[in-house]
Amino acid sequence: MTTQVIVLNGGSSSGKTGIARCLQAILPLPWISLSVDDLLRALPPSLLDSGSGIGFGQSGEVTIGAGFREMEAAWLTGVAAMARAGARIIIDDVFLGGAVAKERVRSRLDGLEVLWVGVYCDPTIATGREIARGDRVRGMAARQAEIVHRGVEYDIEVDTSHTESLDCARVIAAGVV
Amino acid sequence: MTTQVIVLNGGSSSGKTGIARCLQAILPLPWISLSVDDLLRALPPSLLDSGSGIGFGQSGEVTIGAGFREMEAAWLTGVAAMARAGARIIIDDVFLGGAVAKERVRSRLDGLEVLWVGVYCDPTIATGREIARGDRVRGMAARQAEIVHRGVEYDIEVDTSHTESLDCARVIAAGVV
Amino acid sequence: MTTQVIVLNGGSSSGKTGIARCLQAILPLPWISLSVDDLLRALPPSLLDSGSGIGFGQSGEVTIGAGFREMEAAWLTGVAAMARAGARIIIDDVFLGGAVAKERVRSRLDGLEVLWVGVYCDPTIATGREIARGDRVRGMAARQAEIVHRGVEYDIEVDTSHTESLDCARVIAAGVV
Amino acid sequence: MTTQVIVLNGGSSSGKTGIARCLQAILPLPWISLSVDDLLRALPPSLLDSGSGIGFGQSGEVTIGAGFREMEAAWLTGVAAMARAGARIIIDDVFLGGAVAKERVRSRLDGLEVLWVGVYCDPTIATGREIARGDRVRGMAARQAEIVHRGVEYDIEVDTSHTESLDCARVIAAGVV
Numbered sequence: 001m002t003t004q005v006i007v008l009n010g011g012s013s014s015g016k017t018g019i020a021r022c023l024q025a026i027l028p029l030p031w032i033s034l035s036v037d038d039l040l041r042a043l044p045p046s047l048l049d050s051g052s053g054i055g056f057g058q059s060g061e062v063t064i065g066a067g068f069r070e071m072e073a074a075w076l077t078g079v080a081a082m083a084r085a086g087a088r089i090i091i092d093d094v095f096l097g098g099a100v101a102k103e104r105v106r107s108r109l110d111g112l113e114v115l116w117v118g119v120y121c122d123p124t125i126a127t128g129r130e131i132a133r134g135d136r137v138r139g140m141a142a143r144q145a146e147i148v149h150r151g152v153e154y155d156i157e158v159d160t161s162h163t164e165s166l167d168c169a170r171v172i173a174a175g176v177v
Numbered sequence: 178m179t180t181q182v183i184v185l186n187g188g189s190s191s192g193k194t195g196i197a198r199c200l201q202a203i204l205p206l207p208w209i210s211l212s213v214d215d216l217l218r219a220l221p222p223s224l225l226d227s228g229s230g231i232g233f234g235q236s237g238e239v240t241i242g243a244g245f246r247e248m249e250a251a252w253l254t255g256v257a258a259m260a261r262a263g264a265r266i267i268i269d270d271v272f273l274g275g276a277v278a279k280e281r282v283r284s285r286l287d288g289l290e291v292l293w294v295g296v297y298c299d300p301t302i303a304t305g306r307e308i309a310r311g312d313r314v315r316g317m318a319a320r321q322a323e324i325v326h327r328g329v330e331y332d333i334e335v336d337t338s339h340t341e342s343l344d345c346a347r348v349i350a351a352g353v354v
Numbered sequence: 355m356t357t358q359v360i361v362l363n364g365g366s367s368s369g370k371t372g373i374a375r376c377l378q379a380i381l382p383l384p385w386i387s388l389s390v391d392d393l394l395r396a397l398p399p400s401l402l403d404s405g406s407g408i409g410f411g412q413s414g415e416v417t418i419g420a421g422f423r424e425m426e427a428a429w430l431t432g433v434a435a436m437a438r439a440g441a442r443i444i445i446d447d448v449f450l451g452g453a454v455a456k457e458r459v460r461s462r463l464d465g466l467e468v469l470w471v472g473v474y475c476d477p478t479i480a481t482g483r484e485i486a487r488g489d490r491v492r493g494m495a496a497r498q499a500e501i502v503h504r505g506v507e508y509d510i511e512v513d514t515s516h517t518e519s520l521d522c523a524r525v526i527a528a529g530v531v
Numbered sequence: 532m533t534t535q536v537i538v539l540n541g542g543s544s545s546g547k548t549g550i551a552r553c554l555q556a557i558l559p560l561p562w563i564s565l566s567v568d569d570l571l572r573a574l575p576p577s578l579l580d581s582g583s584g585i586g587f588g589q590s591g592e593v594t595i596g597a598g599f600r601e602m603e604a605a606w607l608t609g610v611a612a613m614a615r616a617g618a619r620i621i622i623d624d625v626f627l628g629g630a631v632a633k634e635r636v637r638s639r640l641d642g643l644e645v646l647w648v649g650v651y652c653d654p655t656i657a658t659g660r661e662i663a664r665g666d667r668v669r670g671m672a673a674r675q676a677e678i679v680h681r682g683v684e685y686d687i688e689v690d691t692s693h694t695e696s697l698d699c700a701r702v703i704a705a706g707v708v
Contacts, residue, residue, distance in 0.1 A: 081254055
């Protein structure tokens with residue numbers, strides 16, 4: 001079986017995007033990198049601040065309504081279709097609901113060969129990186145660091161606390177078949 | 178029939194993205210906005226500078242290889258699947274090949290209710306806007322302004338030369354059913 | 355006398371930055387372009403959300419405290435020093451206080467040969483462009499369109515409502531000596 | 532004596548900007564953060580690709596002409612004037628010429644109380660981070676990692692190879708008086 005999708009799950013500021021870029025650079029075949037952040041960028045204003053959409057509180061809490069869930073489901077269905085059409089896809093996501101969130105993604109990717117990767121980062125270290133990057137609401141990193149992994153099983157786990165993105169990517173690349 | 182996809186076709190700096198944002202703001206239901214620029218952002222470095230990928234020359238010429246075409250086909254297949262799954266989608270694209278490019282997109286959107294929109298802009302004016310925005314290679318606007326419309330038929334045509342993005346969006350919105 | 359500084363004053367989304375880029379492209383000598391937005395980017399978080407700093411309300415209102423004023427004064431003093439050291443400078447600014455704000459800037463630029471430019475834009479048109487660009491709080495354009503010009507005298511006035519940035523830049527460039 | 536300017540010198544992708552943001556977050560008084568990248572953004576196109584300006588080669592080499600040097604000198608003179616006018620300033624820079632480059636900066640900051648900080652990073656690690664960030668020409672990190680420190684004396688040295696930005700910032704903050 002050939003890996004068709006790599007799912008990177010981790011909290012905000014855990015280093016998923018950097019790992020995705022390194023994977024693109026070192027994997028021998030071309031991989032497309034998509035993120036739930038791309039979906040956010042594509043949404044209309046009405047789904048970015050209403051009760052039905054996705055909201056970001058001042059201390060890093062995220063609230064999600066039914067309108068966002070519908071769009072997310074359609075988006076994932078489309079990303080799965082890209083993979084079925086032959087594109088190799090890296091998805092970076094934040095499983096706010098832990099195992100329930102993974103199941104939501106898994107059901108859309110049904111029939112595809114998926115490599116599930118947990119991207120861990122110590123909450124204190126992720127908080128420091130959140131300050132250093134300066135473009136995220138303070139508090140998201142700490143809130144999400146652990147809950148996104150609750151009950152989630154992975155094929156590969158990496159921890160960016162003391163390992164560089166490129167080295168994490170090498171571990172993941174070794175698991176791509 | 179209910180419109181499921183709006184395709185905006187126009188040359189670089191013709192104002193497609195601004196029109197898409199205005200459409201998202203004024204249409205009563207939520208629409209997702211996706212662009213071929215999103216695909217470019219998702220590509221690995223190996224498809225951004227090789228003969229097989231997409232390349233941007235110093236005077237605004239664009240060269241496209243087989244590797245990019247494969248990714249584009251898979252991406253369009255996925256975007257069509259998003260629409261079939263219930264998301265309303267605005268696609269902004271640049272039909273470098275005119276009617277041939279439209280047919281490539283149309284075939285992927287088969288069975289969907291599509292509103293085809295031509296976004297025109299006088300080449301001299303688009304060139305001035307290219308200078309004003311400052312983030313595009315000089316020359317793309319002029320090279321693409323006319324060729325992207327060659328042989329392409331539309332449901333609606335707008336011209337941003339002397340009409341604001343929001344007013345163009347209002348014309349398009351009136352055609353959404 | 356040789357022009358040393360060009361000050362572009364106009365409300366949010368009136369088109370100042372685009373004009374500045376066009377000026378840099380068409381003026382025969384090299385000009386540095388600086389904006390009050392550059393100052394905002396350089397500020398610490400503590401001056402971006404406190405009573406002492408600068409705050410942006412949800413309907414486009416801007417509140418300014420003493421801490422921001424101190425930084426702004428030092429920044430303007432420095433920009434004036436760059437001009438005195440021989441760099442040609444384009445400053446783009448928003449005179450929220452009208453004539454009082456102009457006097458604050460003028461006093462820092464004392465002794466320099468300044469070309470004062472008013473960048474006008476119809477409030478309704480500026481509001482449409484604010485929607486089209488999508489990266490500004492809704493309401494700033496309308497609130498600022500007229501108040502920034504109250505009591506302010508200029509050497510040159512341009513109006514971007516129906517004139518392209520590049521054409522406005524040409525009018526301004528003709529006044530640079 | 533009170534520290535008026537903090538100069539962070541290090542190669543591309545060594546982590547200077549992240550440290551600067553952390554310093555802004557933890558220092559009790561407000562500090563303005565400016566970078567040679569801000570100067571690059573302010574330059575006209577004519578100084579970004581000509582023999583007289585600053586050029587970036589495809590393997591990470593940087594070439595600098597007389598036109599850029601003039602602008603840089605005026606910019607530094609202005610930044611020094613901001614500090615003399617009372618703003619606390621963090622400058623992040625890349626001393627491509629080592630000790631000669633430091634002397635160029637030092638002469639402009641004459642009379643100010645400056646804290647000189649060397650930001651080191653192992654070239655291999657910086658190269659990995661260059662890949663992970665994805666927005667820099669490959670090769671700059673490795674080329675600059677060591678040469679920027681040649682013959683340069685510092686008040687404080689930090690090494691981001693195995694120390695987080697926030698922890699480096701704490702070491703530097705302890706030296707601010």
